[in-house]
Amino acid sequence: MTEWRPRVAIIGTGGIAHVHVRMIRDLGGELVAVCGRTLGAASAFGHADPYDDPARMLRERAPEVVHVCSPHHLHAEHSIAALAAGAHVLCEKPMATKLDDGLRMIDAAARAGRTGAIAYTYRGYPLIEVLRSKLAADHFGNLRRVGGCYLSQDVFAADKYVWMFSPGTTGDSYVLMDLGVHWLDLVEFVTRQRIVEITAQLSTHQPERIWRGAPGEGREPPGSRTEDGGVRVRHGLEEQADLLIRLSNGAAGSATISGVSPGHPNTIALSIDGSERGADWNQQDPNVWIERSATGNTTIQRSPDALPQHLAWMSKLPSGHAEGYADAFRNVVFQSWAAMRGGHFGYPSFADGLRGLRLIDAALRSAADRRPVSVGD
Ligand SMILES: NC(=O)c1ccc[n+]([C@@H]2O[C@H](COP(=O)([O-])OP(=O)(O)OC[C@H]3O[C@@H](n4cnc5c(N)ncnc54)[C@H](O)[C@@H]3O)[C@@H](O)[C@H]2O)c1
Known part of the structure; x- marks a missing residue:
């Protein structure tokens, strides 16, 4: 797909970092180093030379691209260090935990x-x-409604703990930062409209969770000791967010974002109504979309021929053969690398990352004040 075979380093050695390894290799990148919280974690991760100090890794290995796969609150620190060392950065979402950090990242890249x-x-x-x-x-006519959901069962189990419940790791939100940010980005990306107003209602269903030190739970958080050696943590972070949105063209819609929906591993739904037709798409069945009209609905298969010419590279398998998450992920890495090379591909930029933080900030303020909140640029 690309002639560029950059020297790449990864910071963070958890679940998503393994997916990045696969994408880097698929695209012909050379993975030169991996930096974990400890040298042991980076060694166990494998794939490339292990480090536990990002500064040293950047100095010694001089990667051209750094993929930042550490926990949310470290994205800014790790990205800014990589940029200062002369690397391009592909940072995991959410961009950061604070708007100020997002702005500092944009400034560092510039x-x-x-x-x-x-x-x-x-x-x-x-x-x-x-x-x-x-x-x-204008295939659907005037856009009137954008709705949907992002439902998962990530933290459904009664006392399930993830590091995002540890103070300081995720800002003031769990589910919007982890899942909602994707849905909000998709809405603005697909519609090319801005979300100009948000009304949010947040729910915390399981305010007490137990840290046991399993993978994905992070370092021991403050809390009270349980009889079996765990740590009981009380938190105020939302596991469910219900959003009402208004778009810049006047369209309106709603979404539920939840990490406690049983039977939903990763349902991301996007539903569109226009004045002529509607559309529905679901991430768990990503090779089809439903076109709705007042006289009936049609299920339409993914087909490379349906893509605009300049995007034909995104879909290589013939219609009727499943493409999926790994293909989508690889496409975004490819677009990002192409942009790093000065190509003219669109790609999700730091500006888009900051946008996600602004939308979440507005949602949190709306929920706190129980009123609709305008979203600035
Ligand atoms: N794009 C997506 O769809 C997607 C999917 C999953 C995760 N993510 C994002 O990726 C990031 C990591 O998530 P994950 O699911 O891999 O979490 P994880 O808990 O599996 O991994 C986090 C890793 O970071 C390591 N780490 C902690 N402190 C570190 C430090 N100081 N230096 C280096 N590494 C450190 C931990 O040891 C752990 O290995 C999160 O921000 C998450 O939101 C994005």
Whole structure:
């Protein structure tokens, strides 16, 4: 797909870092180093030379690209260090935990003359691009409604703990930062409209969770000791967010974002109503979309031929053969690397990352004040 075979380093050695390894290799990158919280973690991760000090890794290995896969609150620190060392950055979402950190990352990229990309991986589905181009071509008529959901069962188990419940790791939100940010990005990306107003209601269903030190739970948080050696943590973070949104063209819609929905491993749904037709798409069945009209609905298969010419590279398998998450993920890494090389591909940028933080900030303020909140640029 690309002639560029950059020297790449990864910071963070958890679940998503393994996916990045696969994408880097698929695209012909050379993975030169991996930096974990400890040398043991980086060694156990494998794949490349292990480090536990990002500064040393950047100095010694001089990667051209750094993929930042550490926990949310470290994205800014790790990205800014990589940019200052002359690397381009592909940073995991959410961009940061605070708006100020997002702004500092944008400033660091500008000062370094390097590209900052955000791993909004769901943008990489070909059918997302199909819906986007059909909306732009007024295929659905005037856009009236955008709705949907992001439902998962990530933290459904009664006392399930993840590091995002540890103070300081995720800002003031759990589910919007972890899942909602993807849905909000998809809405603005697909519609090319801004969300100008948000009304949010947040729910915390399981305010007490137990840390046991399992993978994904992070370091021991403050809390009270349980009889079996765990740590009982009380937190005020939302596991469910219900959002009402208004778009810049006047369209309106709603979504539920939840990490406690049994039987939903990763349901991301996007539903569009226009004045002529409607559309539905679901990430768990990403090779089809439903076109709705007042006289009946049609299920339409992904087909490379349906993509605009300049996006034909996104979908290589013939229609009727499943493409999926890994293909979408690889597409976003490819777009981001192409942008780093000065190519003219669209890609999810640091500006898009900051946008996600602004939308979440507005949602949190709305929920706190129990009122609609306007979203600035
Ligand atoms: N784009 C997506 O769809 C997607 C999917 C999953 C995760 N993510 C994002 O990726 C990031 C990591 O998530 P994950 O699921 O891999 O979590 P994880 O808990 O599996 O991994 C986090 C890793 O970071 C390591 N770490 C902690 N402190 C560190 C430090 N100081 N230096 C280096 N490494 C450190 C931990 O040891 C752990 O290995 C999160 O921000 C998450 O939101 C994005």
